[in-house]
Amino acid sequence: MPVRVLLVDDEPLVRAGLRAVLEAQPDIEVAGEAADGAAVIPLVRQLRPDVVAMDVRMPLLDGIEATRALLRTVAEPPKILVVTTFENDEYVYEALRAGADGFLLKRARPAEIVHAVRLIAEGESLLFPASVRRLAAEYGESGGNRAARAELERARLTEREGEVLRLMARGLSNAEIAARLVVSTETVKSHVSAVLAKLGARDRTQAVITAYESGFVAPG
Numbered sequence: 001m002p003v004r005v006l007l008v009d010d011e012p013l014v015r016a017g018l019r020a021v022l023e024a025q026p027d028i029e030v031a032g033e034a035a036d037g038a039a040v041i042p043l044v045r046q047l048r049p050d051v052v053a054m055d056v057r058m059p060l061l062d063g064i065e066a067t068r069a070l071l072r073t074v075a076e077p078p079k080i081l082v083v084t085t086f087e088n089d090e091y092v093y094e095a096l097r098a099g100a101d102g103f104l105l106k107r108a109r110p111a112e113i114v115h116a117v118r119l120i121a122e123g124e125s126l127l128f129p130a131s132v133r134r135l136a137a138e139y140g141e142s143g144g145n146r147a148a149r150a151e152l153e154r155a156r157l158t159e160r161e162g163e164v165l166r167l168m169a170r171g172l173s174n175a176e177i178a179a180r181l182v183v184s185t186e187t188v189k190s191h192v193s194a195v196l197a198k199l200g201a202r203d204r205t206q207a208v209i210t211a212y213e214s215g216f217v218a219p220g
Helices: 012-023 037-047 063-073 090-098 110-122 129-139 146-155 159-169 174-181 185-199 204-214
Strands: 003-008 028-034 051-055 079-084 102-105
Touching: 003 012, 003 037, 003 110, 012 028, 012 110, 028 037, 028 110, 037 051, 037 063, 051 063, 051 110, 063 079, 063 090, 079 090, 079 110, 090 102, 090 129, 090 204, 102 110, 129 204, 146 185, 146 204, 159 174, 159 185, 159 204, 174 185, 185 204
Parallel strands: 003 028, 003 051, 051 079, 079 102
Antiparallel strands: none
């Protein structure tokens, strides 16, 4: 089955460019388009995309609020890929904190766009881990976020789960973590699932942000 993508951006040229790049791939299908975040929820319910590629800044409802609304109201929400002009942007970090699964620069090369969509859909690796680390260092109150520290303490991660979380924060995939720890990929998947469940995280991006903001992992 192809990965179904919903494009949400107030610039028609951006949507057209993304559509051209994605529809050139045999395993990706553009399910629909929207010009503002306010249209996301009804279109998601109607089209059931796997990934929403969403501009972070839009005139009526921006990508941050659209992400919050989508995750709050849709029972099985799609993955959310924030599309942005600037990499080092507090809006991007807030979108990730709100529940977005990753971000993509509008100036990205076609191969990077395709890779981002596939990676987000699979959910087994962190997209652009170095960039997430830089954002956490600048905007994440790293080590000083009491709520994140309390959340991590409540999780009571085992030593192995903590090790897996640190490797997730470095951007390693499940297969790479398995090779590093000399265990099976299925074992790693079980550990990742346990980490997410204990942290109450939607996916590994939110788990990694908690790890940075709590000081469990240093973003530097």
